[in-house]
Amino acid sequence: MKKNDKLNKWLWKWHVISGLVSLPFVMILAITGGIYLFKDNYEANLQREVREVAVQRKTMSYQDQLQKARSQTDFPIDAMVLPNKKNEATKFISGSFGTKSTLYLNPGTGRATGEIPESTTDMFKVRKLHGELWMGGFGTKIVELVASWLIVLLITGLYIWWPSGKFKWKGFFIVRTGQGKRTFFRDLHAVTAIWFSGLLIMILLGGLPWTDVFGGSFKWVQQVTNTGFPDSWQGRGLTSTVNGKTLALDLMVKKAEQLKLSGEVSITLPKSETGVYSISNNPRNPIQMEIYQFDQYSGRKLVHNDWSDIGILMQGRLFFMAFHQGQFGAWNKWLMLFAAFMLLTLSIGAIFSYSLRKKKGWGIPKVPARFQIGKGILVMIVVLGVIFPLFGFSVLLILILELFGGKTRQRRIS
Structure with missing residues (x-):
């Protein structure tokens, strides 16, 4: 496939700009996501004294345990979790998500071994940083915008990476190590992204349903099409x-x-x-x-x-969300951790590749003034803007700023 040189420069320009803006957030998401994968292991060790009890010869009935639990918590109890082991404290759940609180009860004595509100745990804080950047709904929208642009970065990066001349394995599928730092880090960024682009798309599809705008729109489509629960x-x-x-x-x-x-x-x-x-x-x-x-x-x-x-849409959502969280077993968890590491690797490669360029100012690739994007690219942008509304809004904002900046430059020239 012969590449359009002007289109390549235009895509490269916006790949660099969006990458510079997104990279700090991408690195935060990679680090916090990798940590959160081990939530169960971390909390099981930290909360062992609360979760485990000495095996009792005689235990109270579950109905009596429920009454005892109600008398030892200020929260209304919504559910009970069946113990899997004889040394497990009985779990009584109040609320859900951020309001969830778990009371652990010794089934032999009827005394609470402890109560753990979800919002007080370390992993809840990690999840809040991962999903909201500790900024509530505004932070969630930033994460959603970054996730949307990541998909665009992968698409534009694929075009930029695509060889315009003779195909060679080195530089396209293998990192070159003997041609200087700039080439090494450029390849580290591009080659890593190419090898793991499909996996990254799956991870993004698992994370986006939790967002406000895209997630809310997705839920609306499920309701309208009756493809949810x-x-x-x-x-x-x-x-x-x-x-x-x-x-x-x-x-x-x-x-x-x-x-x-x-x-x-x-x-x-x-x-x-x-x-x-x-x-x-x-x-x-x-x-x-x-x-x-x-x-x-x-x-x-x-x-x-x-x-x-x-429904089919909810099935897809549940599958990708489970994959995103590494729920399918040890292989899934370690694959997600490896993906988080590779996301950090390509981010670091991008930073060094950009910083080692011989450039003036910000080093943003220049696009010919008369360049106009084709209808195919325009349709793709519109489609992505509809699917990812915050991306669409950001593109409109960019167009307004570009138009305003162009008029300002014309006034200076005249």
Whole structure:
């Protein structure tokens, strides 16, 4: 493929500008993402005294444990997690996400071994830095904008990297080591990006659904196309027939054990007298997700949903989000850590490659004044702007600044 030299310079210009702006944030995301992969390992060691208890000969009923737990916390208890080991403290959950708090109860004594609000943990702070830069909703939008531009950087970088002359392995797929520092770091940046571009796209697809604008738009499309979770997954529209006394939690535990669900299994408590019991799991592989809804008085199964009931867009979202978090096992976690390391490597390569250039001022590649982008590029920008609204907004802002800057330069000349 013969490259258009003017287009190459134009793409290179915006690749450099967007790269300079994005790089600090990309490095923060790579470092914090790599750390957060080991959340479970870190917290299991740090919270061992709270999570583990001496094995008891006799334990309290789960219903009694629930009452004891309620008397030892200021938060309303929403769910209980089934213990997997005899030395595990029983976990009672309040709230979700940032408001989540977990109370650990000794099943033998009925005493709380500790209560851990999610927002007080070290890994919560790492996650906040990774997803919000510790700046709340504004920070989330910055992360989303950077993620959107990263996709553009990969696309423009591919065109810039594409050989215009005779193809050679060195410099395109292999880093050259004997042609000076500038060439080495240029290759370190470009070659690393090429080898891992597909993986980086998958990681970005796993992270973008958490964002505000793109994530909100994605959820809206799911609702309109009915490709998200079915209403029954959240228990909407399901009610229990009020009839005497609510079933004891122990009976629901027996039902949950009989279901033999994979991963961590939770029992969500009824929220009202007509509410329902829910039994669900949190497996490594989202394909194994299941949820059962039961009448809280009779124990009758009302609905059972599994992966096949989830819409196609939500299935894709869950898969990429699980991959992003390294949920599929050790291989996935170490692959994500390696990807974070390579993202840092290509970022460092870009910084040194840029700083070692022989340049004046900022060293931004110059584009011929009469250059006009083709219709194909324009359509691609519009499509990306629609898919990633914050990217589209940033492009409009750039165009306005470019137009204003052009008029200012004309006035100076005249």
